């Protein structure tokens with residue numbers, strides 16, 4: 001939604017169980033809205049919407065500063081350790097319609113652990129859910145957020161080397177989403193520095209899309 005000096009960017013997080021969705025949502029929002037913890041099973045059961053504070057100085061329009069707010073929808077892991085795939089898909093479908101039905105979704109973030117190779121085309125993959133829920137233009141509204149990116153550094157790779165060596169499945173996926181990706185590091189940079197970097201990339205993608213949104217009925 002945009003008027004002369006206020007803009008809301010709507011994001012939704014998708015990904016496998018324990019990929020780091022809630023913690024990525026917290027980083028983006030600068031909050032602890034989403035419950036994030038280590039577990040040998042799925043933690044998140046329901047979709048929930050979090051809102052950031054109002055940022056200034058991220059964007060200007062016609063000489064005017066635009067106040068930016070980010071809304072993030074956190075979703076249960078897919079596949080989930082307790083809920084059926086059908087149940088999760090239905091839950092996320094309803095949440096997308098409820099929160100972004102009118103205003104629309106700017107970007108879906110596929111949260112993927114950088115230290116877990118993406119292989120094959122399993123039926124259960126979160127990419128399949130994104131395709132089903134976002135429809136045939138899904139690739140124009142999807143970016144990958146690689147969590148655990150510090151593992152890449154620890155293994156002595158840099159981002160480019162990592163992507164060059166990546167699985168065929170990941171390379172094909174990156175091609176279809178026009179190489180929209182973001183690396184999220186746990187260590188090193190301070191949280192606010194990380195958040196700024198991630199937000200800047202997200203805004204870049206949204207601008208490249210001319211602020212277009214996907215709406216849901």
Ligand SMILES: Nc1nc2c(ncn2[C@@H]2O[C@H](COP(=O)(O)OP(=O)(O)OP(=O)(O)O)[C@@H](O)[C@H]2O)c(=O)[nH]1
Nearest residue numbers: 018019020021022023036037038043044077148186
């Ligand atoms: N080292 C490291 N740990 C991370 C990173 N992102 C998340 N984690 C940890 O991974 C665990 C799971 O993170 P969550 O954010 O709860 O993951 P989730 O995808 O929301 O999990 P579910 O709701 O169970 O699907 C937590 O212990 C996080 O602290 C990261 O980039 N690096």
